[in-house]
Amino acid sequence: xxxxxxxxxxxxxxxxxxxxxxxxxxxxxxxxxxxxxxxxxxxxxxxxxxxxxxxxxxxxxxxxxxxxxxxxxxxxxxxxxxxxxxxxxxxxxxxxxxxxxxxxxxxxxxxxxxxxxxxxxxxxxxxxxxxxxxxxxxxxxxxxxxxxxxxxxxxxxxxxxxxxxxxxxxxxxxxxxxxxxxxxxxxxxxxxxxxxxxxxxxxxxxxxxxxxxxxxxxxxxxxxxxxxxxxxxxxxxxxxxxxxxxxxxxxxxxxxxxxxxxxxxxxxxxxxxxxxxxxxxxxxxxxxxxxxxxxxxxxxxxxxxxxxxxxxxxxxxxxxxxxxxxxxxxxxxxxxxxxxxxxxxxxxxxxxxxxx
Amino acid sequence: xxxxxxxxxxxxxxxxxxxxxxxxxxxxxxxxxxxxxxxxxxxxxxxxxxxxxxxxxxxxxxxxxxxxxxxxxxxxxxxxxxxxxxxxxxxxxxxxxxxxxxxxxxxxxxxxxxxxxxxxxxxxxxxxxxxxxxxxxxxxxxxxxxxxxxxxxxxxxxxxxxxxxxxxxxx
Numbered sequence: 473x474x475x476x477x478x479x480x481x482x483x484x485x486x487x488x489x490x491x492x493x494x495x496x497x498x499x500x501x502x503x504x505x506x507x508x509x510x511x512x513x514x515x516x517x518x519x520x521x522x523x524x525x526x527x528x529x530x531x532x533x534x535x536x537x538x539x540x541x542x543x544x545x546x547x548x549x550x551x552x553x554x555x556x557x558x559x560x561x562x563x564x565x566x567x568x569x570x571x572x573x574x575x576x577x578x579x580x581x582x583x584x585x586x587x588x589x590x591x592x593x594x595x596x597x598x599x600x601x602x603x604x605x606x607x608x609x610x611x612x613x614x615x616x617x618x619x620x621x622x623x624x625x626x627x628x629x630x631x632x633x634x635x636x637x638x639x640x641x642x643x644x645x646x647x648x649x650x651x652x653x654x655x656x657x658x659x660x661x662x663x664x665x666x667x668x669x670x671x672x673x674x675x676x677x678x679x680x681x682x683x684x685x686x687x688x689x690x691x692x693x694x695x696x697x698x699x700x701x702x703x704x705x706x707x708x709x710x711x712x713x714x715x716x717x718x719x720x721x722x723x724x725x726x727x728x729x730x731x732x733x734x735x736x737x738x739x740x741x742x743x744x745x746x747x748x749x750x751x752x753x754x755x756x757x758x759x760x761x762x763x764x765x766x767x768x769x770x771x772x773x774x775x776x777x778x779x780x781x782x783x784x785x786x787x788x789x790x791x792x793x794x795x796x797x798x799x800x801x802x803x804x805x806x807x808x809x810x811x812x813x814x815x816x817x818x819x820x821x822x823x824x825x826x827x828x
Numbered sequence: 829x830x831x832x833x834x835x836x837x838x839x840x841x842x843x844x845x846x847x848x849x850x851x852x853x854x855x856x857x858x859x860x861x862x863x864x865x866x867x868x869x870x871x872x873x874x875x876x877x878x879x880x881x882x883x884x885x886x887x888x889x890x891x892x893x894x895x896x897x898x899x900x901x902x903x904x905x906x907x908x909x910x911x912x913x914x915x916x917x918x919x920x921x922x923x924x925x926x927x928x929x930x931x932x933x934x935x936x937x938x939x940x941x942x943x944x945x946x947x948x949x950x951x952x953x954x955x956x957x958x959x960x961x962x963x964x965x966x967x968x969x970x971x972x973x974x975x976x977x978x979x980x981x982x983x984x985x986x987x988x989x990x991x992x993x994x995x996x997x998x999x
Contacts, residue, residue, distance in 0.1 A: 512912065
């Protein structure tokens with residue numbers, strides 16, 4: 473069933489998705505670390521890279537540093553698995569490509585913890601959480617960091633902190649980020665204000681696919697850039713207590729304004745998106761994300777029943793080439809993916825909508 | 829930027845925190861030496877050589893004069909090209925050149941104030957020593973000099989390195 477009553481608060485009724493799930497898709501925290509005694513990767517020999525790989529795979533896998541970490545050797549993993557890990561944001565595109573010894577430790581069950589090995593730094597620890605939960609992610613990564621540090625000695629000096637290959641990460645090595653859904657600000661043409669404000673606060677703004685990507689589906693990734701001269705607590709506090717609440721409130725304000733002045737336009741946008749997803753026969757990935765973004769807005773505003781944020785994020789993921797092929801269970805070229813994607817979306821969304 | 833004391837180009841930048849106040853010094857190498865600020869030691873002969881090279885590669889840019897990192901051999905020019913440093917020692921070797929860049933990138937942040945590894949040491953000196961011991965161990969093993977290898981292993985153990993992990997890594 474599509475339609476239903478309107479949630480005047482502008483907040484979606486989906487507490488399972490985490491705090492502020494109407495605007496925040498995920499929170500992420502990562503730490504850049506290098507192991508003492510080895511050159512950084514630009515100057516490391518192939519042997520050194522191999523040593524780091526065997527050290528990390530032997531000593532961090534299993535429950536040693538975080539529950540259930542599985543070692544994935546990326547020099548051997550097949551293309552599909554590498555794609556899927558990138559789409560889940562468990563590894564970077566940079567790590568997925570290339571032919572050097574490298575890999576990642578992946579938490580299989582929760583799919584939100586990973587350690588990249590031999591990316592730009594020897595180790596990149598990462599924890600993701602649903603909704604706005606940067607602090608929860610920090611607490612967890614802090615614990616993992618302590619355990620890793622009890623096994624290997626980090627490259628660290630008191631003056632510059634944790635030493636990283638790129639000086640932009642030195643100090644805490646901490647990058648906090650949030651994936652934000654901001655269709656309201658896009659529709660009232662104020663998204664550039666957010667971009668400018670973010671830049672003024674020394675935040676990086678990226679698109680759905682990360683570095684260098686456009687904001688597909690009105691999804692933006694915000695992250696801190698300053699890592700030196702501030703404590704982890706100061707970085708976290710500025711981001712989660714000051715910056716994010718303001719941006720979230722700004723987006724909600726935009727949505728309220730839209731409902732007051734252009735409600736039928738928003739309703740049309742949402743239902744047109746559902747209509748297309750339920751009936752299209754060919755679909756590319758960007759179009760799917762864009763339409764699902766409109767449905768998500770509808771869910772947040774209480775215009776759609778039977779569909780939750782969880783399903784929408786899952787479908788955004790399954791619209792991506794790697795996950796689509798895994799779901800279908802076959803390798804598909806680009807031309808074959810479009811009908812397969814359209815069919816998957818029709819079925820999954822159709823089942824939810826008719827059950828709702 | 830000009831040296832605070834004379835007309836030379838300032839190539840040594842020092843920031844210290846005195847009673848909570850940031851004190852910046854921007855000096856040329858000779859004034860810095862007069863002031864007792866350590867400048868990366870380069871012999872006069874080498875200095876004139878790097879000076880000559882610098883005048884070929886660029887008219888007296890400080891980065892062209894900076895010696896390569898002693899730890900990994902990376903030059904400052906290579907760093908500027910790739911944007912990535914070569915090893916932990918690079919922070920030491922290029923400190924004066926990196927400082928202004930770090931302050932720009934980190935909203936004026938010049939020194940680490942956050943978390944530190946719980947194991948006390950963590951000093952670059954010690955890490956350099958461990959790197960040398962690791963290298964020695966690898967070379968001794970490669971040359972099948974097992975007695976020497978055992979020596980390196982003992983010294984690594986003395987330095988507090990988990991040798992089992994190190995050995996695992998060798999495989």
